[in-house]
Amino acid sequence: MITVEGKVVLLGSQGVGKTSMINRYVNKSFNNNVNPTIGAAFFTCTINLDNAKVKFQVWDTAGQERFKSMAPMYYRNANAAFLVFDITEYNTFTSVKSWVTELKRNVEGTMVLILVGNKLDLADMRKVDSEECRKYAESIGASYYEISVLHDEGVEQVFLAASFGLLKLSTGEKDIVTTLKIYDFNNSEIKNSDVPLSEEVLVNMNIAHGIKEKPYLCC
Amino acid sequence: MATKDSASATTSSASGSTATATATATATSLRVEDVTVESGIEPGASAETMLVTTDSLEEFEQELSSSIDDRQMKESITSTISDIQQDPVDSPKTLAMNLEKSASFDSNEIDELSQQFGQNSLDADPLKCKVWLAQKKHVFVLSQAGKPIYSRYSSEDKLVTVMGVMQALVSFVQAGNDMIRSVHAGDTNFVFVVRGPLILVSVSKTLESVPQLVLQLTYVYNQILSVLSQSQLTKVYEQRRNFDLRRLLTGSERLIDHLLNFMDREPAFFLSAVKCLPLLPSMRDAITQTIVQTCSKIKNLVFAILLANNQLITLVRMKKFCIHPADLHLIQNLVDSSESFKTAESWTPICLPKFDSNGFMYSHVSYLAEDCQACLLLLTVDRDVFFTLSEAKQKIVEKLRRTNCLEAINESMNKASITIAEIGLSEMRHVLYKCKSTAQFWSPGFQPPYTTDEEIQRLLGCYQCLHHRLHSPSRPLKLIFQQLDKETMLAWVTSGFELYVTFEPLITKTDAINSIGKLLKWIKKEEERLFILNSPTF
Numbered sequence A: 001m002i003t004v005e006g007k008v009v010l011l012g013s014q015g016v017g018k019t020s021m022i023n024r025y026v027n028k029s030f031n032n033n034v035n036p037t038i039g040a041a042f043f044t045c046t047i048n049l050d051n052a053k054v055k056f057q058v059w060d061t062a063g064q065e066r067f068k069s070m071a072p073m074y075y076r077n078a079n080a081a082f083l084v085f086d087i088t089e090y091n092t093f094t095s096v097k098s099w100v101t102e103l104k105r106n107v108e109g110t111m112v113l114i115l116v117g118n119k120l121d122l123a124d125m126r127k128v129d130s131e132e133c134r135k136y137a138e139s140i141g142a143s144y145y146e147i148s149v150l151h152d153e154g155v156e157q158v159f160l161a162a163s164f165g166l167l168k169l170s171t172g173e174k175d176i177v178t179t180l181k182i183y184d185f186n187n188s189e190i191k192n193s194d195v196p197l198s199e200e201v202l203v204n205m206n207i208a209h210g211i212k213e214k215p216y217l218c219c
Numbered sequence B: 001m002a003t004k005d006s007a008s009a010t011t012s013s014a015s016g017s018t019a020t021a022t023a024t025a026t027a028t029s030l031r032v033e034d035v036t037v038e039s040g041i042e043p044g045a046s047a048e049t050m051l052v053t054t055d056s057l058e059e060f061e062q063e064l065s066s067s068i069d070d071r072q073m074k075e076s077i078t079s080t081i082s083d084i085q086q087d088p089v090d091s092p093k094t095l096a097m098n099l100e101k102s103a104s105f106d107s108n109e110i111d112e113l114s115q116q117f118g119q120n121s122l123d124a125d126p127l128k129c130k131v132w133l134a135q136k137k138h139v140f141v142l143s144q145a146g147k148p149i150y151s152r153y154s155s156e157d158k159l160v161t162v163m164g165v166m167q168a169l170v171s172f173v174q175a176g177n178d179m180i181r182s183v184h185a186g187d188t189n190f191v192f193v194v195r196g197p198l199i200l201v202s203v204s205k206t207l208e209s210v211p212q213l214v215l216q217l218t219y220v221y222n223q224i225l226s227v228l229s230q231s232q233l234t235k236v237y238e239q240r241r242n243f244d245l246r247r248l249l250t251g252s253e254r255l256i257d258h259l260l261n262f263m264d265r266e267p268a269f270f271l272s273a274v275k276c277l278p279l280l281p282s283m284r285d286a287i288t289q290t291i292v293q294t295c296s297k298i299k300n301l302v303f304a305i306l307l308a309n310n311q312l313i314t315l316v317r318m319k320k321f322c323i324h325p326a327d328l329h330l331i332q333n334l335v336d337s338s339e340s341f342k343t344a345e346s347w348t349p350i351c352l353p354k355f356d357s358n359g360f361m362y363s364h365v366s367y368l369a370e371d372c373q374a375c376l377l378l379l380t381v382d383r384d385v386f387f388t389l390s391e392a393k394q395k396i397v398e399k400l401r402r403t404n405c406l407e408a409i410n411e412s413m414n415k416a417s418i419t420i421a422e423i424g425l426s427e428m429r430h431v432l433y434k435c436k437s438t439a440q441f442w443s444p445g446f447q448p449p450y451t452t453d454e455e456i457q458r459l460l461g462c463y464q465c466l467h468h469r470l471h472s473p474s475r476p477l478k479l480i481f482q483q484l485d486k487e488t489m490l491a492w493v494t495s496g497f498e499l500y501v502t503f504e505p506l507i508t509k510t511d512a513i514n515s516i517g518k519l520l521k522w523i524k525k526e527e528e529r530l531f532i533l534n535s536p537t538f
């Protein structure tokens, strides 16, 4: 059984539903009066696949203009980015595009990109064309999902897609630059230990797997 | 500085009627020494304090003593945050530098967006709406160029004309090298505060005094600074006088809304003090020590603050630095208005205007546990230490759980505050007690007749009037004894404390004095539970 631990960043304009989405997934709840995020919020969650376990460390960033300068702090070491927009607001799709440009420019490592069009429940007010999104997603090597956090449609799939993406990254060519943490519990001494994994142990294990560890921003 | 009065010629804004004035006069015959407290035992007093002790009128005095020009110059130029960061320890890239970058905007983009904001809400003209007109206290914020920024009860872009008039008034008086402070018309007070690039206006039919309204507007200004910081605010207007600040404040209006409601129901603001969650001293010490021990090795951690039900459980600080109650109130406002802190760990930039109005601190915000809804804030000047603080928080919670501290916190949070009746003081109903040396206050639970929101509001209004009269800039008083229709009130300020007491309407002076003596003895006996008497540091 292999465990992959990846960092995920949620990017997108204010009010597109980033916080709602992660809350739906992690806490299984939806709050109509969710506050705009101030700064960023941190979540963790784990997905169990047939032969692997994927642990996510998710940064839910704030979409408001004034926090824009903080974003690099969260995407710099991310292994996956959820690029979220609101299908009823075209300019939120435009701003996703500028996020992608920014990511391409500033992030060296390979990143799993997932384009998410939210608020599918408001499809009759749709302003962003599905086909256009699909084409755009293809052009940047992303997968595309349309979801409704409100109706809980498609949220699971987005996280599933991300975990498959990360898994693929982890088993990909060895020269891919990635900060993914991979550890294989079958060969591990610490398998049954109660001691929490320290950063040091993880780094060593990554070396054992031949994957370069970039220094962490936050630790 | 003259007060510009268009409707009435008085400069005094005290709302006391003649009846209350006579009552005050008779009160002078009441001698302070009659109250049986031995000197030197002000309950809750301590030589150590983690809070900056102040009078809430400090703002008003500042406002009065500074001229337009030097106020704008004076907005602090020092930076506490970079001082901390520049401590010899290896300093990471500073916050200030990153801030510079964030303030550059493309002005075309800005215009486009502000137009969108202007167009989207099309509700009716508030000036024709009875409900709107009947609101007791309006608050408006606009730029010096007259652009609407905030309105308490309606979308501000419906009020372009009204705000235009306000701006015209301010600049007309400014042109004469003077400053408009307040206008009194009938039962309505119009109070103006000009701060940096902003104009703040309160239109109030409440009994609150001008200094109290100024204080509230200053809080609103500080709330805006807390979101943007002084340097960013100044910068955007330097770049464009016509800037539409709503673009940077979107999502923060709710903080101002909440703050204004908070100030209407919380005496903490006009008292300039903080209330503590009652806890056994041994428990509070254990909690404090847990935080100190867990965090002592973390560099650049400035404050650790633990709040529950808006009350302070403990506050640990970096040596050298105290926190101003006004900054703590903004933090309380943030926590109280943000449900989402309950669902995840947050990494929140916040500017504390009294601490350093030009920079941001980063705050790790989280609730202790699902089963213990106390909120822990770890404030640092280092923006890269989220995971260090997150780990520290986990350790703190584990330890607190093992030592039964979480239980103790829960128990106190779930217990209704003790009432005066339960303390056993007959004829007394309610009280506010502020210990000056620690900037902390205590108040009991409300008991009949103060059980409805309306009655509670009215009572707080009475306290505010008393507060104003004790601290009246022109004629401060030491003692007020006031027999009113529904209650008798006493206010008393000494070098150690401020006391506001509500009695049954027909209480005699002797009985009032006796029961205050008993009350002070009770507070003294309980002081270790009700107040934080030390000032722990990392």
Ligand SMILES: Nc1nc2c(ncn2[C@@H]2O[C@H](COP(=O)(O)OP(=O)(O)OP(=O)(O)O)[C@@H](O)[C@H]2O)c(=O)[nH]1
Pocket (backbone or CB within 6 Å): A012, A013, A014, A015, A016, A017, A018, A019, A020, A021, A031, A032, A033, A034, A035, A036, A037, A038, A061, A062, A063, A064, A118, A119, A120, A121, A122, A147, A148, A149, A150, A151, B251
């Ligand atoms: N109709 C509909 N509304 C949604 C959906 N998802 C979220 N919302 C609403 O959209 C609003 C904004 O949601 P948030 O989750 O706060 O958006 P955000 O992207 O986190 O916003 P910031 O934190 O400001 O960046 C809230 O009122 C949600 O209730 C959805 O699927 N359908």
Ligand SMILES: [Mg+2]
Pocket (backbone or CB within 6 Å): A018, A019, A020, A035, A036, A037, A060, A061, A062, A063
């Ligand atoms: Mg959010």
